[in-house]
Amino acid sequence: MSREVVRVTRRDFLVGLNLSLAGLAIGLPALGDEKKPPGLDPNPFVHVAPDGTVTIVCHRSEMGQGVRSTIPVLIAEELGADMGRVVIRQAVGDRKYGDQNTDGSSSIRKFYDNLRLVGATARTMLVAAAAAKWKVKPETCEARGHVVLHVPTKRSLGFGELSEAAAKWPVPKPEGVKVRPRDELSLLKNPKLPLVDGPAYVTGTAGFGADLGLPDMLIAVIARPPVVGGKVARYDASRATKIPGVKRVIEMPAAARPYGFQTWGGIAVLAENTWAAMRGREALDITWDGGENEKYDSRVYRDELLASVRAAGTPYRALGDVDAAFKKAARIVEAEYVVPHLAHLPMEPPVALARVGGGRCEVWAPTQHPQAARSTVAKLLGLGEEAVTVHVTLLGGGFGRKSKADFSAEAAFLAREAGVPVRVQWTREDDVRHDYYNTVNAQRFRAGLDEKGKVIAWHHRTAFPPIASTFGDVDRPGVTDLQQGVLDLALDVPNVRAEACPARAHARIGWYRSVYNIFHAFGIGSLVDEIAHARGADPRDVWLELIGPPRTLGLAELGVEKLANYGETLEKHPVDAGRLRRVIERVTEASRWSARKKDGRAFGLAAHRSFVTYTAVVLAVVPDARNKVRVDEAWISMDAGTVVNQDRGRAQMEGSVVMGISNTLFGGITMKGGATEQSNFRDARIARIGEVPRKIHVDLVPSDGPPCGVGEPGVPPVGPALANAVFVLTGKRIREIPLLRGLSA
Numbered sequence: 222m223s224r225e226v227v228r229v230t231r232r233d234f235l236v237g238l239n240l241s242l243a244g245l246a247i248g249l250p251a252l253g254d255e256k257k258p259p260g261l262d263p264n265p266f267v268h269v270a271p272d273g274t275v276t277i278v279c280h281r282s283e284m285g286q287g288v289r290s291t292i293p294v295l296i297a298e299e300l301g302a303d304m305g306r307v308v309i310r311q312a313v314g315d316r317k318y319g320d321q322n323t324d325g326s327s328s329i330r331k332f333y334d335n336l337r338l339v340g341a342t343a344r345t346m347l348v349a350a351a352a353a354k355w356k357v358k359p360e361t362c363e364a365r366g367h368v369v370l371h372v373p374t375k376r377s378l379g380f381g382e383l384s385e386a387a388a389k390w391p392v393p394k395p396e397g398v399k400v401r402p403r404d405e406l407s408l409l410k411n412p413k414l415p416l417v418d419g420p421a422y423v424t425g426t427a428g429f430g431a432d433l434g435l436p437d438m439l440i441a442v443i444a445r446p447p448v449v450g451g452k453v454a455r456y457d458a459s460r461a462t463k464i465p466g467v468k469r470v471i472e473m474p475a476a477a478r479p480y481g482f483q484t485w486g487g488i489a490v491l492a493e494n495t496w497a498a499m500r501g502r503e504a505l506d507i508t509w510d511g512g513e514n515e516k517y518d519s520r521v522y523r524d525e526l527l528a529s530v531r532a533a534g535t536p537y538r539a540l541g542d543v544d545a546a547f548k549k550a551a552r553i554v555e556a557e558y559v560v561p562h563l564a565h566l567p568m569e570p571p572v573a574l575a576r577v578g579g580g581r582c583e584v585w586a587p588t589q590h591p592q593a594a595r596s597t598v599a600k601l602l603g604l605g606e607e608a609v610t611v612h613v614t615l616l617g618g619g620f621g622r623k624s625k626a627d628f629s630a631e632a633a634f635l636a637r638e639a640g641v642p643v644r645v646q647w648t649r650e651d652d653v654r655h656d657y658y659n660t661v662n663a664q665r666f667r668a669g670l671d672e673k674g675k676v677i678a679w680h681h682r683t684a685f686p687p688i689a690s691t692f693g694d695v696d697r698p699g700v701t702d703l704q705q706g707v708l709d710l711a712l713d714v715p716n717v718r719a720e721a722c723p724a725r726a727h728a729r730i731g732w733y734r735s736v737y738n739i740f741h742a743f744g745i746g747s748l749v750d751e752i753a754h755a756r757g758a759d760p761r762d763v764w765l766e767l768i769g770p771p772r773t774l775g776l777a778e779l780g781v782e783k784l785a786n787y788g789e790t791l792e793k794h795p796v797d798a799g800r801l802r803r804v805i806e807r808v809t810e811a812s813r814w815s816a817r818k819k820d821g822r823a824f825g826l827a828a829h830r831s832f833v834t835y836t837a838v839v840l841a842v843v844p845d846a847r848n849k850v851r852v853d854e855a856w857i858s859m860d861a862g863t864v865v866n867q868d869r870g871r872a873q874m875e876g877s878v879v880m881g882i883s884n885t886l887f888g889g890i891t892m893k894g895g896a897t898e899q900s901n902f903r904d905a906r907i908a909r910i911g912e913v914p915r916k917i918h919v920d921l922v923p924s925d926g927p928p929c930g931v932g933e934p935g936v937p938p939v940g941p942a943l944a945n946a947v948f949v950l951t952g953k954r955i956r957e958i959p960l961l962r963g964l965s966a
Contacts, residue, residue: 260384263346263392265317266296266339273367273381275302278310280318281328282589283418284567284616284623285876286932287869288328290417292336294408295329295865299340299401301364302380309417314591314611322590324624324732325787326832326930329865333928337400343387345398350387351378403925413868418615430572430587430614435642438574439468441635442498442646444505445487445655448895449729450476450512456488460504466497470505471638473631478513479692480729482597482626485655489635495646515895517727519661523559526663526724529684530557534720537703538681540780541716546678550669554752557666559957560740562890563659564905565733569617570647575632577602582609582633587616589624597626598633620880621732625657653905654897657731658890660685661724662740666748669716674756676767678716683707683741686726696725698737704785706741706937709830711798713769717780728892734880735936738831743885746827746941747956750948760826760945761809771799787832793927794833800860800922801830804837807920808858812839822853825946827938832930834861838878838938840914842946848912849964850947852882855914857935862926874919874935881939882914883907889959 261269268276277293293309312318320331344364351369352359355376363370368377408414421427446452452475461470468491475486490501547553573586575598582602588594591611599606616623628645635643647655662685669678687702689695698721700708707719733739749767753760773795776784786794805828809815817824820841828837836859845851855878864870887906891898899905940958947964948954955963 261343261346261387263343264339266336267300267343269343269347269380269384269387271381271384273306273379274308275300275306275380276308276310278312278318280312280321282321282323282587282591282613282616282619282623284323284587284589284619286873287416287866288323290414291329291866291869292332293417294414295333295336296340298406298408299337300344301366303367306367311613312591313613314595316592321592322624323619324589324621326834326932326934327788329928330833330930331788333863333865338395338398341398341400342393345393346387346390347380347383349390350383354378354386408865409863411867414866427615429569429617430574430585431569431646433574433585433614433644435574435576438642438644439491439493439639440495440498440646441489441491441632441643442495442502442648443473443485443487443489443631443651444502444507445485445651446509446512447654448509448511448515448517449480449485450478450514451895452486452510452512453488454508454510456508457506458488460506461490461501464497464501464504466493467501468492469639470501471635473634479694481692482593482630484627484631484634489631489645491635491639491643498646499648511895514727517892517895519561519890519892522661522727523663526661526684527557527559529722529724530663530665530682532722534682534684534722535697536718536720537700538708538717538719538780540714543678543680543716543718546716547667547669547680549671550678551672552670552755554668554670554748554755555666556748556751556956558664558740558744558747560662560743561888561958562661562728562892563733563739563884563888564653564656564890564899565620565622566653566902566905566907567616567618567620567622570649570652571623571628572644572646573629573632574642574644575629575636576642577633577637580604580608582636583612584609584629584633585612585614586629586632587614587619587623588626588629589616589619589621590626593624594626594629597630601630602633602637620734621736622652622656624732649902650900653900656890657691657729659733659736659739660687660730662737664740664744666744668748668752670752670756674758676714676752679712679714679718681707681719682722683720684722684724685737685740686724686730688730688732690726691730697721697723700783701785702737704787705737705831706745706829708779708781708784709786709796710745711768711774711796711801711830713767713798727895735831735933738829738933738937739884739940742827742829742831742937743940743944743958746829746938747944749827750825750941750945751954754948761805761814764805764826764828765802768798768801771802773797787930789833794929796830797835800835801828803922804828804835804858804860807922808837808839808856811858811918811920812841812856814839823946823950825942825944825949827941827945829934829937831934831937834859834929834931834934836934836938838942840939840942840946842943842950844950848886848961850950851912852914852943854916854918856918856920858920858922859931859935860922860924861929861931861934862924863928864921864931865928867921870921870931871919873931875917877933877935878917878939879908879913881936882912882943884936885940885943885958886912886961887959
C-alpha cells in the first residue's frame with residue numbers, strides 16, 4: 222500500500238474549505254445572516270444571550286494596532302463580563318455604529334466615553350432585572366465575573382439567566398447610567414493585555430482578504446494606466462484570452478477629476494487562479510492615453526513648490542508685527558525643507574472580494590473605512606446603501622491606504638459585469654505605482670534672533686497639494702490641513718506668521734500615517750536644531766525656550782482664528798505647552814542627553830504635537846558601511862492622556878520609530894511622465910532588520926487625562942531627530958528626504 226503525501230499551504234487549506242469570513246477567527250456571521258438570538262440587546266454593540274454568551278461588536282478595523290484587543294475589553298470591563306465567555310464580532314459597514322473610519326488615531330480618543338456607556342448600559346439593565354427578581358435595591362447589587370451579585374446576601378444570577386428579563390426593561394438614557402470608577406478598570410493597570418488575534422496570527426488561521434473564496438469565484442488582476450487620469454486608447458486581448466484559466470477580459474471605468482474613490486481604470490483579466498490572471502495581464506497589448514497628468518515630473522515640481530514658498534501665501538496665523546521684528550533682529554536663520562511623496566507600503570497589498578446578485582452586493586475587504594466602501598459601491602452599482610454589505614477582514618497593515626474604497630469598487634464592478642463572485646488582487650507593484658500618496662511638500666522658514674539669541678520672529682510658509690485635491694478643485698492647503706503642526710505649534714515668540722502657498726495636485730493624494738505632520742515636524746524640528754547650532758546652544762534648551770513656560774494656548778495666544786484640533790474642543794484638548802515640555806524633559810533624561818558628548822555616538826532630538834498627543838524622540842546614530850549612518854538606539858516619550866492598552870501603545874511607538882526611520886532614510890516616490898518610477902521594495906525601500914535600532918525605549922507618560930491619539934503621533938518627530946543626529950555625526954545639514962540621497966551627494 223502506498224500513500225500520496227499532499228502538501229497543503231495555509232491558503233489552500235482556507236480556500237479549500239471554502240471558508241467565508243464567518244469561519245475565520247474574526248467572528249462575523251455567515252453571508253447575509255445578521256440574526257441575533259433572543260436575549261438582551263440594548264444597543265448595536267452588545268448582546269447577552271440566554272446561554273450567557275456575550276457578543277461584543279468591534280466597529281473599527283484591526284490592522285495590527287490592537288483595536289480588537291482594546292474596544293471589546295473596555296466594553297466587557299464596564300459590563301462586568303468574563304472575556305472567556307465573550308465573542309468578538311467585527312462590524313459590517315453601517316451608520317448605526319457611528320464613525321467607522323479607522324484613521325486619525327481616533328478609535329479610543331473619540332469613543333472612550335461612549336464605549337464605556339455601551340457596556341455600562343447593559344450592566345445597568347442586568348442589575349435592574351436581578352434587583353427586581355430579588356426585590357432589593359439595585360444599589361446593593363454588583364455585576365462582575367459574568368454574574369450579578371447581591372452583595373449583602375451573596376446571592377448571584379448569571380448574565381444568561383437575566384438576559385431575557387433585562388431585555389424587558391427600558392434602555393436607560395445616558396444621563397441615567399453610571400460608568401465604573403476609574404480604579405475599577407483593571408485594563409488600565411494591565412501593562413500587557415492579551416492580543417485577541419495573536420493565536421490566529423501565529424498559527425496561520427487569521428483571515429485576511431486574500432484568504433477568502435466563494436464558489437465559482439474568479440480572480441482578477443488589472444492593468445491600470447501608468448498615469449492617474451489616463452485611459453485606454455486601444456487594446457488587444459487576443460493573446461491573453463488564449464492563456465489556460467483566463468475566462469474574461471473587461472475594461473474598467475476610467476477615472477476623471479475629482480478622482481475621489483473612483484476605480485483607476487484599465488483592463489481587468491479574470492481567471493480561475495491568480496497565476497493565470499497575472500499571465501493574462503502580461504499578455505495584453507495596450508496603448509495608453511496619458512491624460513492631463515502625463516507631463517508631471519516630480520523633480521520639476523519640487524522646484525515649483527520651492528518657488529511657491531518663496532512668494533507670499535495666504536496667512537492663517539498672525540501674532541505681533543513680524544516684518545518690524547525681522548528689521549530689528551540681530552541675526553536671521555533661514556532654511557528650506559522638502560519632503561517627497563511617500564507610499565504606504567503595507568505588507569498586504571489591497572484586495573477585495575465581491576458578489577453581486579438579486580439587487581444586492583456583498584463585499585469582503587481589508588478596509589479601514591467600510592462605510593466609505595459601502596457608499597462608493599452603492600453609487601457605482603446604482604444601488605441603495607441598504608443593499609450593500611461590506612464585511613471587514615483583518616488588515617495586513619493599512620497606514621491610511623485602506624481607508625480608500627477604490628479596490629472595493631473594482632471588485633464590485635467586475636462581479637456585476639462577470640456575473641460571478643470576483644476577487645481583485647493587487648500586487649506589490651500595483652500598490653506602489655497606483656497609491657494615494659502622502660503629499661509632496663516644500664517649506665520655507667525665517668527665524669529672527671535678538672542679541673542674546675532669543676527668537677523674536679517666526680515666519681513659516683508651507684506648500685503642498687492637500688487631500689482635498691483628490692475630492693475637488695483645491696490648489697492649496699487650508700485651515701484643517703494646517704492644524705497639523707503649523708497652527709497648533711506652541712511658541713513663546715511675540716511675532717509669528719504662518720502662510721499656505723499654492724500647490725496643484727498631479728497625483729492621487731490620500732491619508733497616510735501622521736499625514737502632514739511628517740513634513741511639518743521635519744521642518745520645524747530641523748529648524749530648531751539649526752537655531753541651536755547657530756547660537757552654539759544645547760538643542761534641548763532651545764526647544765524649551767521656544768515652547769515657553771507651562772501653559773495652555775487658546776486661539777488668541779496662538780494667533781489663529783480657527784483650529785480644527787483633530788475634531789476635539791480646545792476645552793477638552795487644549796494646546797498645552799507644559800505637556801510638550803514634559804516629554805522633552807523625560808526623553809532627554811532617559812537618553813542621558815546631557816552626557817551625550819561622552820557617549821561616542823551622535824544624538825538628535827525633536828518633539829511634536831499631533832492628534833492632541835505630545836511626543837519627543839532622541840535617536841543615537843553611528844557610522845555604517847552600507848548606508849553611511851545607522852540608528853543604534855532610540856528613546857521615545859509620549860503623553861497621550863489615558864492609554865487604555867499599554868502594550869499596544871508601546872508597540873505603536875516602536876513601530877512609529879521604525880516607520881519614521883524608513884521614511885526619512887529611504888522614503889520618496891518620484892514621477893516622470895506622470896508615472897511612478899518605483900515598483901517594489903527594491904526601489905521603494907523600507908528599513909530592514911539590520912537598519913533599525915537595536916533598542917527602542919518607550920516611555921508612556923502616566924496620565925488621568927482623556928485619551929489622545931496613539932497610532933500616529935510617534936512618527937513625526939523621528940524624521941527631524943534623525944536629520945539632527947546625522948548633522949552631528951557628519952557635519953552635513955540635509956534638508957530634504959530621503960537623507961540617504963543627501964548623504965551620498
